[in-house]
Amino acid sequence: xxxxxxxxxxGIPVLIVALLAxxxxxxxxxxxxxxxxxxxxxxxxxxxxVLALAIILAITGLYSIQPNQAAVLSLFGKxxxxxxxxxxxxxxxxxxxxxxxxxxxxFESGKLKVNxxxxxxxxxxxxxxxxxxxxxEAVFNVDDYENFxxxxxxxxLRAMAASYPYDQHxxxxxxxxxxxxxxxxxxxxxxxxRLGTAGVEVIEARISHLAYAPEIAQVMLQRQQANAVxxxxxxxxxxxxxxxxxxxxxxxxxxxxxxxxxxxxxxVSNLLVVLCGERGMQPVLNAGSLY
Numbered sequence: 001x002x003x004x005x006x007x008x009x010x011g012i013p014v015l016i017v018a019l020l021a022x023x024x025x026x027x028x029x030x031x032x033x034x035x036x037x038x039x040x041x042x043x044x045x046x047x048x049x050v051l052a053l054a055i056i057l058a059i060t061g062l063y064s065i066q067p068n069q070a071a072v073l074s075l076f077g078k079x080x081x082x083x084x085x086x087x088x089x090x091x092x093x094x095x096x097x098x099x100x101x102x103x104x105x106x107f108e109s110g111k112l113k114v115n116x117x118x119x120x121x122x123x124x125x126x127x128x129x130x131x132x133x134x135x136x137e138a139v140f141n142v143d144d145y146e147n148f149x150x151x152x153x154x155x156x157l158r159a160m161a162a163s164y165p166y167d168q169h170x171x172x173x174x175x176x177x178x179x180x181x182x183x184x185x186x187x188x189x190x191x192x193x194r195l196g197t198a199g200v201e202v203i204e205a206r207i208s209h210l211a212y213a214p215e216i217a218q219v220m221l222q223r224q225q226a227n228a229v230x231x232x233x234x235x236x237x238x239x240x241x242x243x244x245x246x247x248x249x250x251x252x253x254x255x256x257x258x259x260x261x262x263x264x265x266x267x268v269s270n271l272l273v274v275l276c277g278e279r280g281m282q283p284v285l286n287a288g289s290l291y
Contacts, residue, residue, distance in 0.1 A: 003136045003199075006073060006081025011062045011088030018055050025051040061093035068103045070135035082135050100135040108208055109154050116176065117165045121213035124161045124176070126187060128153045129204040130195070137199030145198050153205075156190040166212065176210055183207060244268050 025048045032044030065071055065086050073080040073095040083089060084102075091097075106129040116122050130149055132138045138145040161176065164183065168175040174182050188205040195202060248268075 001079070001137050001140045003134045004079070004081045006083055006091075008083045008085060008089040008091050011064070011090045014058060014062060014090040015088065018058055021051055021055050021058075025055065057093050058090075061090045061095075062088060063091075063097050063099075064088050065099070068101065070100050070102055070132075072098045072100060072135050072139045074098075079136060079140060098139055100132055100138055102132050102135065104129060104131045104203060106130070107150065107153075109150075109157060111209055112154060112158060112161070113213060114158050114161045116161060117163060120166055121215070122161065122166055122176075123209065123211050123213055124157065124207065125209035126153070126157050127204075127206055127208045128191065128202065131201050131203060132199055133201045134199030137197065142198045145200065148198050149195060149200055152194040153191050156194055157187060160187050160190055166210075176207070180207060 028044045028048035028051065032042065032046075032048060063071060065083065067086045069084075069086070071083045071089075073083065073091060075092070075095055080095060083091070106127060108127045109125050111123045111125045113121060113123055128149070132145070142148045160183070163186075164174055164176050166176050168178040176183055184204075184206045187207070188202050191205055192202040
């Protein structure tokens, strides 16, 4: 089912003609009643009745279309075409007309509880921005296109959440929390694939809520804190080792002092304690000789 544009007549001229015809029908009826019993009186009344019926039939063909709205026309169950011209329009009175909004719409899914790639229960929700681009597909390919959009979007969100871990464990791994743009692009592609047959275009899809389920939130918070501490300590140690190497190299280069291996080891130990300690050190000064 693909959209078929169809022409429609401007409704204002049809409405004006209908008003003039109404006046003519009223005049014929009044003339027929005024000359009742005379030749031609009955014919005037019959003519006014026929004209009134034609006016009513013509008026039923009028319908209005708002900007960014489409009217899907069908005749006895057969699709005829789609009209998108805004304003008062006129088509065959026997056409049935269903109006479909083509404005940009959005909704936020409910908070879904799913398991991520690692099997951890999480809560996730998303905001979906969508628009009907093919009114005929939205009407005839699915039963209720708005409900179809909501259900398929939540289904795609569940499938996407189960494809990624909540947190990044390895370098270069895509995760829900650390790669929002990649996750949004994947979610948008998944929803667009499911809604393609409904004449709907997905403009944007992004995560609006992401958290661990309440029953494991505290445990996962401790895990995140432990990972943060390990990462910080690793960086501190790496920096301290680099500073110690630089200090030893500068001392040897400038010939400030000559240290044997035992003294070098002691110096390295002291510097690492100072650089890696959480609190400031209070050094003990040797007022005597170096040894």
